Amino acid sequence: MNRGSVCFVPLGHRGLTMAGGSRRRQTETEGERIMKDELVVVGGGGGFIGGHLVADLRRKGFKNIRSVDIKPFDDWYQRFDDVDTQQLDLKDKASSERACEGAHTVYQLAADMGGMGFIEHNKALCMLSVLTNTHMLMAAQKKGVKRFFYSSSACVYNADKQRNYDVTALKEEDAYPAMAEDGYGWEKLFSERMCRHFREDFGLQTRVARFHNVYGPLGTWEGGREKAPAAICRKVIAAKVSGKHEIEIWGDGNQTRSFMYIDDCLKGTQDILASDILEPINLGSSELVSINQLVDIAESIAGVKLNRKYKLDAPKGVNGRNSDNTLIKKLMGWEPSIRLRDGMEKTYRWINDEYTAKYVAGQKRPAYA
Numbered sequence: 001m002n003r004g005s006v007c008f009v010p011l012g013h014r015g016l017t018m019a020g021g022s023r024r025r026q027t028e029t030e031g032e033r034i035m036k037d038e039l040v041v042v043g044g045g046g047g048f049i050g051g052h053l054v055a056d057l058r059r060k061g062f063k064n065i066r067s068v069d070i071k072p073f074d075d076w077y078q079r080f081d082d083v084d085t086q087q088l089d090l091k092d093k094a095s096s097e098r099a100c101e102g103a104h105t106v107y108q109l110a111a112d113m114g115g116m117g118f119i120e121h122n123k124a125l126c127m128l129s130v131l132t133n134t135h136m137l138m139a140a141q142k143k144g145v146k147r148f149f150y151s152s153s154a155c156v157y158n159a160d161k162q163r164n165y166d167v168t169a170l171k172e173e174d175a176y177p178a179m180a181e182d183g184y185g186w187e188k189l190f191s192e193r194m195c196r197h198f199r200e201d202f203g204l205q206t207r208v209a210r211f212h213n214v215y216g217p218l219g220t221w222e223g224g225r226e227k228a229p230a231a232i233c234r235k236v237i238a239a240k241v242s243g244k245h246e247i248e249i250w251g252d253g254n255q256t257r258s259f260m261y262i263d264d265c266l267k268g269t270q271d272i273l274a275s276d277i278l279e280p281i282n283l284g285s286s287e288l289v290s291i292n293q294l295v296d297i298a299e300s301i302a303g304v305k306l307n308r309k310y311k312l313d314a315p316k317g318v319n320g321r322n323s324d325n326t327l328i329k330k331l332m333g334w335e336p337s338i339r340l341r342d343g344m345e346k347t348y349r350w351i352n353d354e355y356t357a358k359y360v361a362g363q364k365r366p367a368y369a
Helices: 030-035 048-059 093-100 116-121 123-127 129-142 184-202 228-242 262-274 291-302 326-332 340-360
Strands: 040-043 065-069 084-087 105-108 147-153 205-211 246-250 281-283 307-311
Touching (some): 040 048, 048 065, 048 262, 105 262, 123 184, 184 205, 228 340, 246 291, 262 281, 281 326
Parallel strands (some): 040 065, 065 084, 246 307
């Protein structure tokens, strides 16, 4: 994909699917129509989730969008000619004020992060994202922003509650007493508290969601920052293309997670921002799978069976983590509409096209092969 080009991304089924397959009809209010003329800022708009969010806002008719990211424009995953795109380092106070100038709504997704391999070996860099969140909150309060969304993470949860593979799904209150993921998780938990106190002390309407492993096309799939679904898709593709039918798996493969497809993340994010939910809330799938099962899915999509080599000294995170969606179902009637198998197939097809264009058509050898 040419990341510098205008890209219209089909985001699939956008209705809210309820238990049993029924759907709640979505209607647009007069207030929502007016909101579409207000300036919406997406911090981290050059990244995976941010780029998809900008695309979705455009699709819904938002006419005044500012997308901000530290990355050079050629490294953005999605850019649009009708969006105000700015390359800014939001760790800088003046840059955050520039980003928030004139904004009604801010989605603060910008962070220095990646998959477990990255956050395990870059704890200081992950912690420095606190500057981004601090300065964006300060700028939003100074510039009169009406709504501020912060993307937190399931990495805030107490590690003692995630020691078993067959983990009990994590409720929002399980973040305390605090024992978050070292580095990245502690920064996220601290920034949640900042959002709370900016709301209490300054009246900034902050909303916080704890993302659980978001995946999908148009995201990082190699280079060290990719997350498990993308990494596994790439490894399966590489094994199939090379004819060397084996795959390296970090850990013993029994560690468990849930994975939320990007479309469901976008819907939940926007609904939470518009809600009256003041405390951090889970946003994720409750479909728990092991890493071995995730490999099974990718192999099934690819039509191959690989020999598995387990790298037991590799970063693997907690043994088990899953999202308890009781609260978000109760308050918003929300639950994911896209099964893991379906989302993985979309992700696999996109990564396969990217891999083929880069390494097969050009006969370039992958650095990790």
